Amino acid sequence: MIVNKLIIKNYRNFKEAEAELNSSLNIFIGDNGQGKTNLMESIYIASIGRTFRLNSENELINFFEDKSSVEIHILKNNYKIKIEIILEKNKKKQVFINGVKLDKTSEMIGVLNNVIFTPDDMKIIKGSPVERRKFINIDISQIKPKYKYLLNKYKKITSERNILLKNYYTKYENKDIISIWNDYLVNTGTEISLYRSEYINKLKKYATNIYSNITDNKEKLDIAYFSNIGSITDREEVKKIFYEKINKNFNNEILRGISLYGPHKDDLIIKINDKECKYFGSQGQQRSAILALKLAEIEIIKEEAGEYPILLLDDVLSELDNKRKSYLIEHIKGIQTIITCTDDHELNILTKDFNKKIFYINEGRISSILN
Ligand SMILES: Nc1ncnc2c1ncn2[C@@H]1O[C@H](COP(=O)(O)OP(=O)(O)O)[C@@H](O)[C@H]1O
Ligand SMILES: [Mg+2]
Incomplete structure (x- = not known):
């Protein structure tokens, strides 16, 4: 299972952002407070249906808006699946899989599996x-x-x-x-x-x-x-x-x-x-x-x-020493991974053999660079 694309609207500090992901490694670089954890959270919500942080659903919607959406395109056994979550102020969130509205959020669980690793863990x-x-x-x-x-x-x-x-x-x-x-x-x-x-x-x-x-x-x-x-x-x-x-x-x-x-x-x-x-x-x-x-x-x-989950590594690499970092990097080969960090220098050395895509996050905007 691979996440191909994500489109987020009015989610936290993002207005409208889009990213086409690489099937192996994706690195999002940005200073503190730019939206890295927010981005991870949006993917997590499309997987589990709720946030891993201690916020109410209203707080996930951009401060100046009433409605937000997260759209994730995945490829699972050669089959395209679109997961869409719509959050509206003071309303029950809605989840759609390939356009079909789910009765309960819990029905989405298992479509996109994830493992997330954050300093909070x-x-x-x-x-x-x-x-x-x-x-x-x-x-x-x-x-x-x-x-x-x-x-x-x-x-x-x-x-x-x-x-x-x-x-x-x-x-x-x-x-x-x-x-x-x-x-x-x-x-x-x-x-x-x-x-x-x-x-x-x-x-x-x-x-x-x-x-x-x-x-x-x-x-x-x-x-x-x-x-x-x-x-x-x-x-x-x-x-x-x-x-x-x-x-x-x-x-x-x-x-x-x-x-x-x-x-x-x-x-x-x-x-x-x-x-x-x-x-x-x-x-x-x-x-x-x-x-x-x-x-x-x-x-x-x-x-x-029967398939690997996607792996979300939110700002954890700087917490690990070189030995653990290398061990981790060595073990994520073959697993679609999204890494956020503030500085990519060391990561670049560790992932020199990886097929990867690099993005920058700045004030809720995502830009990708060719490498
Ligand atoms: N609902 C919201 N609307 C607009 N901005 C928000 C909202 N919730 C959080 N933010 C902003 O998001 C920023 C933090 O983003 P975060 O993803 O945690 O940063 P980091 O890149 O350090 O991981 C803060 O500036 C915070 O004010
Ligand atoms: Mg963060």
């Missing part, structure tokens, strides 16, 4: 479990269409169940109602845990191998799934333990008024040489770990979807 290592759940959720959603549906359902279940727990003693019949919500929680929660377990096993397989390569086999990365239900094995076994946990801790749940067990409490434990990377890893080790995770993501999507 360090929070996957250093941040709270919420960040790590977000990371695995976005990934699994791209390759397993049912997963996103299960997540939304589970969110509703826990919030309804929490309301019931808070008001448990107000009505006698709540005693019967809670058992229905327990079933919902266990059934949907178990499915999510099984998806996560499968995904994390793959992540572990690829990332540990990549990490050893980055460190010339000197260091060992380990990744484990932490679930407060216990180890996630066989579906029936997981359900059995899940019920045991909530039955045993039911009084505590009522006291706290929240659901205490299930995948909403999951975490990913990342260790280097048997020590938790979050607390004991050096900056360099943490960067290598995140690089290994990102490269592993690419391989998992390839394995599951």
Whole structure:
């Protein structure tokens, strides 16, 4: 799958911009604040349907306009696909695939898969479990269409169940109602845990191998799934333990008024040489770990979807030392990649053998140069 062209209108600081992309490497150079991350975000939106930044949809539309659009032309198995997103102030966003309007944004997921790597991704290592759940959720959603549906359902279940727990003693019949919500929680929660377990096993397989390569086999990365239900094995076994946990801790749940067990409490434990990377890893080790995770993501999507995702590297090269940079560049051959940076000097040396296209971004305008 290749992105051939993108056309963005009134998106953030872009008025009207267009870029015809190269099938291998595309480098966008620009000073700070010119629109590099905005451009990456527009491609990401055409892939996942929402931003990776903390903005509301209205804020994506140019300050002086009411309507914005992102149009991406891709070639997938020799078949042309046009993804179009229309954002209008205070209205629900609209998504079109080859001109056909989708009922739900989630239906677009899987058409254009992406892996994005930004300096902010360090929070996957250093941040709270919420960040790590977000990371695995976005990934699994791209390759397993049912997963996103299960997540939304589970969110509703826990919030309804929490309301019931808070008001448990107000009505006698709540005693019967809670058992229905327990079933919902266990059934949907178990499915999510099984998806996560499968995904994390793959992540572990690829990332540990990549990490050893980055460190010339000197260091060992380990990744484990932490679930407060216990180890996630066989579906029936997981359900059995899940019920045991909530039955045993039911009084505590009522006291706290929240659901205490299930995948909403999951975490990913990342260790280097048997020590938790979050607390004991050096900056360099943490960067290598995140690089290994990102490269592993690419391989998992390839394995599951049958083709490589596009790779978006937003201003990360300057954060990596030469060894990691070379490793990364070496491993993106054959993957359509979009890189943004402020200075292309080093990149030029590293990518001298690449078929590439170079663009400049300046105040929301894109220009390309022939090379
Ligand atoms: N909705 C918007 N309308 C117009 N400009 C915006 C909007 N949102 C952000 N910007 C501008 O975009 C610029 C930042 O762009 P960004 O892509 O983050 O820069 P960088 O090139 O450093 O990655 C800022 O100048 C900011 O004011
Ligand atoms: Mg930026």
